[in-house]
Amino acid sequence: MKTAVVICPGRGTYTKTELGYLRRHFGDRALLAAFDHARDALGQETLSALDGAASYSVAKHTRGDNASGLIYAATLGDFRTIDRERIDIVAVTGNSMGWYSALACAGALTAEAGFEVVNTMGTLMQEALIGGQLVHPHMGEDWVPDPARKTDLMAKVAAIGARPDHVLALSIDLGGMLVLAGNDAGLKAFEAEVPPEQGRFPMRLSNHAAFHTALQAPVAERGRARLSPGLFSQPKLPLIDGRGAVWWPGVTDPTALWDYTLGHQVTESYDFTHAIRVAAREFAPDLFIVTGPGNTLGGAVAQSLILADWRGMGSKTDFQTRQQTAPVLVSLGMEDQRGTVTKGDAR
The missing domain is CATH 3.30.70 (Alpha-Beta Plaits)
Incomplete structure (x- = not known):
């Protein structure tokens, strides 16, 4: 069995080529229907309709109130396809909005609570659109x-x-x-x-x-007013946040996790590079698995590992050579890679 750190992508990863991603990869139809019902009740277009659109629209699909839910669902669906009999997930982290997805993947939020958090924050940010x-x-x-x-x-x-x-x-x-x-x-x-x-x-x-940035303080305030600390619970897997801090199962204060998520995480710089450095050095996984949608985060993960001088990698050539001989990075957004770690498609 291989150990892995799972990395959840943020905004900008559901692009034209990802249209139909949920239809192809999200297996829990009842859960997707629940997400759709929640959006419908808010007067928002459903994820199924957005994902099933005849064509991709930058104006529509990149809006915060639409993109956040699409990316969250794609991430959660991919996380659930990982074959846990072959892959031992030792920690979860994410980039920016991917932190909300990481909370759900690690069990600190239920799937439904995670959707409430991401859809609420995506909507609030779109409504304000500050800076x-x-x-x-x-x-x-x-x-x-x-x-x-x-x-x-x-x-x-x-x-x-x-x-x-x-x-x-x-x-x-x-x-x-x-x-x-x-x-x-x-x-x-x-x-x-x-x-x-x-x-x-x-x-x-x-x-x-x-x-x-501090410009998001009004959004953070609105998010804290709408989202209860009661949504948060102990994570089942270690969580690495945007400061590189680790939230451990069994010893996490859920209220502190709520406070970070709707406070520091919204208004202060997010150090993804350091989160990956901590993931590599603290957990020393065999693999880094980046969920979909998209595969653009893979480069940032590889660059972060190079900056951490992980396993002697010092350049793009070093990384590519290692990937060819003993892959350390798997992107579930790439069809030729997802089968190496997902259920029912072992290679």
């Missing part, structure tokens, strides 16, 4: 760590954020990428003053608010 996000790399395309470059970029972020009427801060430390968030003035200043890279960076993210 925005962009992404920019601090590693080159070879994925070789460049600490000085990261330091320079963060100094630029701090300088812009200190200007009058400018807000700019680190939203997510995402492997070789910096996800920055702020108001329009702050984002535009960074875009104007940092040389473009790789033909697409810095890249503004559509329908994304200034997640994980």
Whole structure:
């Protein structure tokens, strides 16, 4: 049996190629119907209708009140397909919104409570839509760590954020990428003053608010008013949060978990890179399994492992060589990989 840390993706992972993902992979029809009923009662389009649409719409499918539920359901469905007779899940973590999914996968929230949390927070963020996000790399395309470059970029972020009427801060430390968030003035200043890279960076993210910054304080306040601490319970699996802290089964205070989830996690930077470093060093798994939808988080996981100097990997070539000889990363969003760890499709 192999040990694994499961990683839940966040916003931006349900894209055009994922249309129909729930129809293909979500096996619990009764649970999906319950999610649909909950959304219908709120006057929202059901997940089944969104997932079964004839075509993908950026305007519709990337909205927080739609994307969050779709990604959560896809993640939970994938998590449940992992063959626990072959895979011993030793911990769960996630990126940004994926933290809510991780809570449900680890058992700190029921499937229904997890959906309530993610749908509520996604809706509140969409209603407020405070600020925005962009992404920019601090590693080159070879994925070789460049600490000085990261330091320079963060100094630029701090300088812009200190200007009058400018807000700019680190939203997510995402492997070789910096996800920055702020108001329009702050984002535009960074875009104007940092040389473009790789033909697409810095890249503004559509329908994304200034997640994980103080600008989200009103959203956090509304979330705490709507979501009871009673929804949270002891996790059944260790949970690694956006600070790299571990919430252990049997000794977790559920109210503290609620407080972190609807407090720090919403308004402070999310250090995904450190969460993966802790996952690697604390749990030393044989595999890192990234659930769907999509497969874009795999690169950030690999970059985070390189930055942690895990098993001597120091570049993209090192990672690719290891993947070919003894894979350490499995993306369930990739059809050729999911069968290596899921039920009924062992290879």
